[in-house]
Amino acid sequence: MKPSIKTIRACIKDNKEIIMPQEKAYAIPNVPTPTAPVIFNPEICNGCNHCLEICPVDVFIPNPVKRKPPIILHPEECWYCGCCVNDCPLQGAITFNWALQQRGYWKRKDTGERFQV
Amino acid sequence: MTTLHEYMIKEGHAPEWPYPVKYGEEKKIVSDVLVIGGGIAGCHAAVSAAKHGAKVAVIDRGNAKRSGMGGVGVDHWHGACTNPCSKVTPEDYTLATIECTRGYTNGLVRYIIASEGWDTLLDSEKMGMRIRDVDDEFKGAAFRDDETKLMFAYDYKSRHMLKVWGHNHKPSLYKEMKRLGVDTHNRIVATSLLTEKGKQGARVIGATGVNTRTGEFYIFRAKATIIATGSAGRLWQFAPQLTASSSMSDLNNVGMGHVIGWNAGAEFVQMEESGPGGFGLGYAPYSMGNPGNTFFGTPIVDNNGKEIPWFDVFGQEIKTQEDRFVPSPGQPFVLGIGIGVNNYIDKYFLNDIATDIPERILKGELVLPLYADMTLMPEVERRVIYGMMVGNEGKTRIPIYDTMTKAGFNPDKDMLQVPINPLETYRFNNYWIGVPFPAARGMGGGGFLVDWDLRTTLEGLYAAGGSPIFNSGCHGESATTGRYSGRKAAAYARTATDSIADRKQIEGEKARIYAPLKHRGSGIGWMEINAAIARIMQDYCGKYKNETTLKLGLRLFKELRETEGSETYVANPHELGRLIECYSLISLGEMIMHASLVRKASSKYLDFYRLDYPELDPPSWQKFLPMKLKGNKVISRELPFDYHLKPPYASTYQENYKVHCVI
Numbered sequence: 001m002k003p004s005i006k007t008i009r010a011c012i013k014d015n016k017e018i019i020m021p022q023e024k025a026y027a028i029p030n031v032p033t034p035t036a037p038v039i040f041n042p043e044i045c046n047g048c049n050h051c052l053e054i055c056p057v058d059v060f061i062p063n064p065v066k067r068k069p070p071i072i073l074h075p076e077e078c079w080y081c082g083c084c085v086n087d088c089p090l091q092g093a094i095t096f097n098w099a100l101q102q103r104g105y106w107k108r109k110d111t112g113e114r115f116q117v
Numbered sequence: 118m119t120t121l122h123e124y125m126i127k128e129g130h131a132p133e134w135p136y137p138v139k140y141g142e143e144k145k146i147v148s149d150v151l152v153i154g155g156g157i158a159g160c161h162a163a164v165s166a167a168k169h170g171a172k173v174a175v176i177d178r179g180n181a182k183r184s185g186m187g188g189v190g191v192d193h194w195h196g197a198c199t200n201p202c203s204k205v206t207p208e209d210y211t212l213a214t215i216e217c218t219r220g221y222t223n224g225l226v227r228y229i230i231a232s233e234g235w236d237t238l239l240d241s242e243k244m245g246m247r248i249r250d251v252d253d254e255f256k257g258a259a260f261r262d263d264e265t266k267l268m269f270a271y272d273y274k275s276r277h278m279l280k281v282w283g284h285n286h287k288p289s290l291y292k293e294m295k296r297l298g299v300d301t302h303n304r305i306v307a308t309s310l311l312t313e314k315g316k317q318g319a320r321v322i323g324a325t326g327v328n329t330r331t332g333e334f335y336i337f338r339a340k341a342t343i344i345a346t347g348s349a350g351r352l353w354q355f356a357p358q359l360t361a362s363s364s365m366s367d368l369n370n371v372g373m374g375h376v377i378g379w380n381a382g383a384e385f386v387q388m389e390e391s392g393p394g395g396f397g398l399g400y401a402p403y404s405m406g407n408p409g410n411t412f413f414g415t416p417i418v419d420n421n422g423k424e425i426p427w428f429d430v431f432g433q434e435i436k437t438q439e440d441r442f443v444p445s446p447g448q449p450f451v452l453g454i455g456i457g458v459n460n461y462i463d464k465y466f467l468n469d470i471a472t473d474i475p476e477r478i479l480k481g482e483l484v485l486p487l488y489a490d491m492t493l494m495p496e497v498e499r500r501v502i503y504g505m506m507v508g509n510e511g512k513t514r515i516p517i518y519d520t521m522t523k524a525g526f527n528p529d530k531d532m533l534q535v536p537i538n539p540l541e542t543y544r545f546n547n548y549w550i551g552v553p554f555p556a557a558r559g560m561g562g563g564g565f566l567v568d569w570d571l572r573t574t575l576e577g578l579y580a581a582g583g584s585p586i587f588n589s590g591c592h593g594e595s596a597t598t599g600r601y602s603g604r605k606a607a608a609y610a611r612t613a614t615d616s617i618a619d620r621k622q623i624e625g626e627k628a629r630i631y632a633p634l635k636h637r638g639s640g641i642g643w644m645e646i647n648a649a650i651a652r653i654m655q656d657y658c659g660k661y662k663n664e665t666t667l668k669l670g671l672r673l674f675k676e677l678r679e680t681e682g683s684e685t686y687v688a689n690p691h692e693l694g695r696l697i698e699c700y701s702l703i704s705l706g707e708m709i710m711h712a713s714l715v716r717k718a719s720s721k722y723l724d725f726y727r728l729d730y731p732e733l734d735p736p737s738w739q740k741f742l743p744m745k746l747k748g749n750k751v752i753s754r755e756l757p758f759d760y761h762l763k764p765p766y767a768s769t770y771q772e773n774y775k776v777h778c779v780i
Binding site: 024028034040042053054055057058061062070071075077080082086087096098099105106107108115117 | 119120121122124126129132133135179180182183189284288330357358361362364366369403405406488490515516517519520521524525530532533534691
């Protein structure tokens with residue numbers, strides 16, 4: 001079964017919690033905006049790099065470790081076409097991820113409840 | 118570990134460039150026909166040339182399977198006038214576009230696309246793109262012909278615009294290219310055209326390019342070359358992190374074809390019509406909740422559920438949902454949006470939702486936010502828009518349809534929120550664009566001057582597509598002009614002689630493009646240069662221009678080239694590609710400024726305003742002003758709008774098409 005966006009986000013959060021206690025700090029450039037136009041599920045992605053070949057603007061580079069998801073090198077160059085998600089041979093390996101400030105909203109007509117992606 | 122920062126934190130260093138670096142190494146490719154740009158136009162050109170017996174090579178900046186403005190998909194097709202259900206003739210269609218633009222359009226291309234757009238669709242159908250409701254999903258619907266199973270867009274009566282299932286248009290073309298043995302070179306940025314003896318204005322005999330993964334230098338030699346490149350989305354604005362999602366032009370679009378053609382000495386027209394285009398800055402992904410384009414006809418309600426009325430062009434309120442899709446009495450047929458026509462006359466304009474939404478909001482009649490309420494539509498309309506169309510249109514299939522559906526959005530009971538924009542943007546029904554027509558036009562106006570063979574003014578050089586050919590249209594027009602110029606270029610190649618590339622020209626080009634490698638680690642990078650270019654265009658080539666500001670803009674570009682522009686650095690071949698594109702953007706900006714200086718008159722129809730020549734559309738300036746480079750000097754001349762119906766051509770569209778469409 002394909003995990004939901006929530007599950008994937010939770011999984012990333014868990015990883016960060018493992019990383020957090022590190023004592024070593026690095027002097028590295030600011031994190032670009034947006035950070036991740038897509039989210040890879042490392043449980044499903046087999047590193048076939050099809051997305052990387054399809055992407056018109058070379059957002060990704062291959063992971064130096066074989067069979068691992070590509071690295072998002074140029075997230076700020078993404079134009080959100082969704083071809084990498086559409087053409088991925090493995091269902092659920094990549095999830096489309098709107099930039100935080102650009103997620104769509106909708107309202108349920110009978111209850112007036114509002115939702116966001 | 119999928120972001121760069123995760124990698125760096127874990128590994129303690131940046132990853133090494135993953136591809137072999139071969140700066141300056143030469144790769145030579147010889148073909149009969151070379152296609153520069155593997156988008157919709159370029160792929161159709163390649164398929165068409167190959168079918169006519171030519172050995173074809175294609176250069177693509179991304180990967181031709183999915184690249185280009187139409188690479189993601191398409192949901193409707195304009196100008197299929199010869200489809201069996203159409204009530205519009207190619208002549209009617211052509212004259213309507215000329216009437217709307219008051220002559221500032223490409224009449225011959227309009228006639229070509231209206232005459233064989235349908236044939237191009239049939240070709241696409243054979244390659245695997247669905248153009249009919251074969252599963253009878255929409256049987257009996259007003260937008261469907263039950264005999265042919267064709268489905269119509271915008272105007273269900275005149276039936277010259279078709280709904281299509283185009284999400285796989287590019288992949289199916291790519292497959293056909295492979296089957297025909299087209300030699301495709303992906304990730305190449307074209308850098309120049311090769312000409313006979315290296316002379317400007319001489320016959321074009323190929324091109325040079327750089328591989329943006331390896332840095333390798335490519336020399337393409339061909340008997341005929343077709344320019345099928347894109348527009349230039351990062352010329353006036355450069356903030357992709359904010360605007361990319363609502364853009365119809367990715368970062369690869371820099372008008373490269375225009376620039377290499379310009380440097381080679383080809384003539385251009387109507388470049389002065391270029392403008393910044395749209396720029397959605399809010400949470401406005403392309404096509405999210407609006408009543409236009411893909412969503413044409415969708416009811417919009419305010420926060421209290423009050424529906425905003427629709428009107429016909431004569432100001433009469435349209436009472437039923439069904440009538441939104443039918444021309445009004447007095448209208449022979451209507452033209453769709455997005456075909457490079459920026460001023461419509463009432464006779465051919467679509468029914469529209471109220472355009473005074475800003476005033477209605479200010480008066481308190483409507484309360485923000487607005488919503489696209491598809492529950493108010495007949496079930497079949499809802500299903501075709503939020504299903505078939507949103508599910509096939511480029512940049513809505515995954516970003517909207519798939520993402521919103523998976524998140525729980527259900528058009529049967531939910532309403533999509535319309536982006537909360539500055540109020541003025543609600544005057545034009547494509548709310549995501551952020552600016553109303555005609556300012557939304559972008560680079561749609563200017564391009565190569567072409568003849569009835571879609572040949573440019575240079576021997577051996579052809580043009581195809583909505584961007585390279587001046588004022589010629591959209592997705593379907595790109596496909597059709599590609600198909601046409603592909604066969605014309607193949608025919609020319611059969612009679613043309615081989616030519617040897619000029620070594621001096623190649624060496625000069627190599628020195629130019631690899632210069633940034635000398636400044637590794639120092640100087641400035643491509644993003645800063647791009648931001649500076651955009652700023653110069655905003656300040657000196659905005660809506661209102663005069664001779665002084667335009668000349669200052671040209672001076673600033675010259676200085677940018679000579680100072681910071683000559684001290685740039687790149688870290689890898691990808692950055693080299695982006696930087697080469699920035700140099701192209703500078704030339705493109707200069708082309709637009711030169712064209713703006715040449716037209717010493719303002720024009721409402723071109724949305725072109727010279728403060729020093731404020732009179733709008735004086736009759737003596739209603740003409741094309743072709744311009745070209747001679748050495749470093751810009752030469753211009755005058756050309757009547759109907760040049761394509763004057764000697765050496767015949768006086769009617771039909772006669773010219775009949776003579777030139779065959780090979």
